[in-house]
Amino acid sequence: xxxxxxxLEVKDLHVHFPTPDGVVKAVDGLSxxxxxxxxxGIVGESGSGKxxxxxxxxxxxxxxxxxxxxxxxxxxxxxxxxxxxxLRKVRGKDLAMxxxxxxxxxxxxxxxxxxxxxxxxxxxxxxxxxxTDRTVELLAxxxxxxxxxxxxxxxxxYSGGMRQRAMIAMALVHNPALLIADEPTTALDxxxxxxxxxxxEKVKNDFNIGxxxxxxxxxxxxxxxxxxxxxxxxxxxxxGGRDVLFTNPLHPYTWGLLESIPNVTQKGTRxxxxxxxxxxxxxxxxxxxxxxxxxxxxxxxxxxxxxxxxRGGGHPEACHLSAEDKKRxxxxxxxxxxxxxxxx
Amino acid sequence: MGQxxxxxxxxxxxxxxxxxxxVFVIFFVLPxxxxxxxxxxxxxxxxxxxxxxxxxxxxxxxxxxxxxxxEPLYLQFGKYVGNALxxxxxxxxxxxxxxxxxxxxxxPPTIGLAIGASIIWLFLGCAIGVVSALKRRSLLxxxxxxxxxxxxxxxxxxxxxxxxxxxxxxxxxxxxxxxVGLFQNPIGWLKIMWLPWLVLAIVSAAIYTRMVRGxxxxxxxxxxxxxARSKGLKERSVIRHELRSALTPVVTMYGLDxxxxxxxxxxxxxxxxxxxxxxxxVTAIQAQNLPVILGTTVMAAFFIIMxxxxxxxxxxxxxxxxxxx
Numbered sequence: 001x002x003x004x005x006x007x008l009e010v011k012d013l014h015v016h017f018p019t020p021d022g023v024v025k026a027v028d029g030l031s032x033x034x035x036x037x038x039x040x041g042i043v044g045e046s047g048s049g050k051x052x053x054x055x056x057x058x059x060x061x062x063x064x065x066x067x068x069x070x071x072x073x074x075x076x077x078x079x080x081x082x083x084x085x086x087l088r089k090v091r092g093k094d095l096a097m098x099x100x101x102x103x104x105x106x107x108x109x110x111x112x113x114x115x116x117x118x119x120x121x122x123x124x125x126x127x128x129x130x131x132t133d134r135t136v137e138l139l140a141x142x143x144x145x146x147x148x149x150x151x152x153x154x155x156x157x158y159s160g161g162m163r164q165r166a167m168i169a170m171a172l173v174h175n176p177a178l179l180i181a182d183e184p185t186t187a188l189d190x191x192x193x194x195x196x197x198x199x200x201e202k203v204k205n206d207f208n209i210g211x212x213x214x215x216x217x218x219x220x221x222x223x224x225x226x227x228x229x230x231x232x233x234x235x236x237x238x239x240g241g242r243d244v245l246f247t248n249p250l251h252p253y254t255w256g257l258l259e260s261i262p263n264v265t266q267k268g269t270r271x272x273x274x275x276x277x278x279x280x281x282x283x284x285x286x287x288x289x290x291x292x293x294x295x296x297x298x299x300x301x302x303x304x305x306x307x308x309x310x311r312g313g314g315h316p317e318a319c320h321l322s323a324e325d326k327k328r329x330x331x332x333x334x335x336x337x338x339x340x341x342x343x344x
Numbered sequence: 345m346g347q348x349x350x351x352x353x354x355x356x357x358x359x360x361x362x363x364x365x366x367v368f369v370i371f372f373v374l375p376x377x378x379x380x381x382x383x384x385x386x387x388x389x390x391x392x393x394x395x396x397x398x399x400x401x402x403x404x405x406x407x408x409x410x411x412x413x414x415e416p417l418y419l420q421f422g423k424y425v426g427n428a429l430x431x432x433x434x435x436x437x438x439x440x441x442x443x444x445x446x447x448x449x450x451x452p453p454t455i456g457l458a459i460g461a462s463i464i465w466l467f468l469g470c471a472i473g474v475v476s477a478l479k480r481r482s483l484l485x486x487x488x489x490x491x492x493x494x495x496x497x498x499x500x501x502x503x504x505x506x507x508x509x510x511x512x513x514x515x516x517x518x519x520x521x522x523x524v525g526l527f528q529n530p531i532g533w534l535k536i537m538w539l540p541w542l543v544l545a546i547v548s549a550a551i552y553t554r555m556v557r558g559x560x561x562x563x564x565x566x567x568x569x570x571x572a573r574s575k576g577l578k579e580r581s582v583i584r585h586e587l588r589s590a591l592t593p594v595v596t597m598y599g600l601d602x603x604x605x606x607x608x609x610x611x612x613x614x615x616x617x618x619x620x621x622x623x624x625x626v627t628a629i630q631a632q633n634l635p636v637i638l639g640t641t642v643m644a645a646f647f648i649i650m651x652x653x654x655x656x657x658x659x660x661x662x663x664x665x666x667x668x669x
Contacts, residue, residue: 088577091574092574092577093576097574099570104567106571107572107589108589108663109589109663109664110585119575119576119577122575122576122577170571171575
């Protein structure tokens, strides 16, 4: 794990949305820490609370409709205690975010360059000329060719990859301490995905910042993240270094995720989907939220919520099984997977 | 862009030609039209209207001949189009005044009515729509939605009569009377026009309010608005981003509505006794005055076509994604 300065510390975060049908527990008791120089990956299925966590940090969820408790300490301040204006001063300055769909994230009626200039001017009182120069410089830094000309283009004149590059440039204008990338490559072609991930990695090193990378693609995480958190139903299931997670996964949900990725190097391995579907966040199952879908569930699983802690496996996870059982079960599952002949 | 405009203008000619053809056909083919003989006579009813009561023998035939109605339809049509291309749109059957001249005389009241009313509804619609979207679910929002619902539910003929009833007959703060021109008597003109403006504006203002409010709410959930917030823009700038997207479609709608209105606001002009194109057209239709019917229709069609063209051209400047070639 990376050991830079602690940038973000989320403690026991709950984000609940009261609705007429019941309380939607989008995030339910989540804790994690992100350091400078680290890429922190958050994986999980749709609706597992990945994005809500970060939108909460930025104050971009509607606080009137949500009930939020816990702490989000960022550079020594609890973001949940800031008022609107203080939070605005953090957004885009120390804490920047890029989103999933670069096609929709830039305003279609404004020039790309002007949108970035605007991001500079809303925090820094500098002459417009200077902001323009800085924008061109950043466009060049994120790999936009002929940046001075492309500055004047509208978003529709950019390709998807270029738009995401422009978004990254926009996120970098104030040298933020932390960059949150919410599914930054999902909407892009595979070749472009790799370029964007590389760029995020380069940016992280050049600017010495922390990155939170939210994705449902374990391949993306495997490429760049140093630390990975697996989320399910608004809770953290397992947190560990990347190697630990891929060579020594401890949680049955993580196993399920790993088994559902196609493996091109090993012939004859079967794709095993996770049975069932994610729970409704209004009626989260009691005990471990994953237990109805878990093939290894036993006595306490439907009663006691497993805590996220190290049970001797090497990193924190939230599963009642003992470390030995986990080791045994995982190796069994791997053997079974390889020996099953390819489906005819 | 220049080529595009020229192409559109050429199409405008084709459209106007078709409009003339359709009006001609309707005028002659419809029951009681100039293509049908009256009961017990070989001449159309139109000839008797013009000849007057108890015509002398031969008068009706002379009228028919003078109006050219005894010629084959295609010849009448051809002559009309030929003259129209030279700028001569014929003469009124009733007054023998040149149609072009008669229309030009009645255009200023219509333009005054249309522009005044449209400015009111544009301003009201945008202002109320934006504010109620920003203060969604507030009392103000609910009140404006009630206004919008009431506005679209009141037909102009009813609202106009009610307005006259209340403001003239009851409150006595409005005088439904003779129209005076803007340049003859500006104050008098305003005194005449304010009520028809409001009546004409209410319905459209209601529609615009709903549209603007809906657009604002749609745009507010766009990803690029989230981007604007996430980069730390002040709320005022975020709203500016929203307005830029939400109000652009209003330009299209406004242009088209104004174009339609310039063709004459028939009901409003009628109720408030404004001598505009709409009232002129209605009188002409009642009197089967073909040249005037054609003239007003062609003019209305011309305004609508031009409004479309202007809107499309303006849109290319407002929306960078639109390009014509």
